Amino acid sequence: MANRGMGGVAAAYNDPYTVNYANPASYSFFQSLQEANSKKLNSGRIVFNIGADGQGRTLTDKSETNKFTSPNLLFSHVMIGLPLRKDWGIAFGVRPITNINYKIQNNGRTFDPNSGKLIDSSSTLYEGQGALTWVRWEQQLSLKPVNRST
Numbered sequence: 371m372a373n374r375g376m377g378g379v380a381a382a383y384n385d386p387y388t389v390n391y392a393n394p395a396s397y398s399f400f401q402s403l404q405e406a407n408s409k410k411l412n413s414g415r416i417v418f419n420i421g422a423d424g425q426g427r428t429l430t431d432k433s434e435t436n437k438f439t440s441p442n443l444l445f446s447h448v449m450i451g452l453p454l455r456k457d458w459g460i461a462f463g464v465r466p467i468t469n470i471n472y473k474i475q476n477n478g479r480t481f482d483p484n485s486g487k488l489i490d491s492s493s494t495l496y497e498g499q500g501a502l503t504w505v506r507w508e509q510q511l512s513l514k515p516v517n518r519s520t
Contacts, residue, residue, distance in 0.1 A: 389419045389449035389461050391506065397451060397459030398512035404456045414453035419463075421446035444469065449506075457512035464505050471499045 384396035402414035423446045429438045449463030474496045480489045 386415065387417060389417050389451040389463070391447070391449055391461070391463070391465065391508075394461070394508045394510050395512075397461050397508065397510040398457045400451055400453040400459040402453035402456050409455060411453065411455055417449075417451040417461075419447065419449045419451075421448075454509075458509070460507075460509040462507040464503055467502045467504050469501045473497045 381390075382393045382395070383390060384393065384399040386399050386401040388396075390396045400414065400417060403412045404410065405412045423444045425442045425444065427440045427442075429440075430436070445466060447463060447465040449461055449465075451459060451461035453459050476494045476496070477491070478494075479491045481487065482489050
């Protein structure tokens with residue numbers, strides 16, 4: 371999707387070859403041809419969009435002796451759009467909103483408060499993952515005839 375390259379900023383454009391989930395009003399612009407003197411759809415073009423996001427992060431400690439680099443390629447969206455009639459389109463798909471994975475290990479020692487001697491040592495592992503995904507089904511009907519070149 372074009373606005374993924376703009377840092378997620380949405381643009382209200384319409385394109386018969388793109389499912390713009392930031393602008394559902396654009397669904398009425400999917401390419402379609404009507405039969406003459408009828409509202410029946412003669413032919414239309416189904417639009418399929420799939421995307422991925424690439425990210426790279428580098429963590430460095432203050433002394434710059436340790437460095438961790440993490441390149442990621444993450445699923446962005448999958449959307450399918452199809453015209454129902456000349457000024458009526460429908461789109462559905464999925465898009466992840468959040469995604470988290472973590473694994474943190476904490477090693478510690480327990481000392482006797484009176485003598486200061488080592489009593490025990492422990493290791494605690496915190497691990498988890500989760501995501502929130504947006505499932506969409508949207509349609510748009512243009513009530514006013516639209517002047518378009520396609």
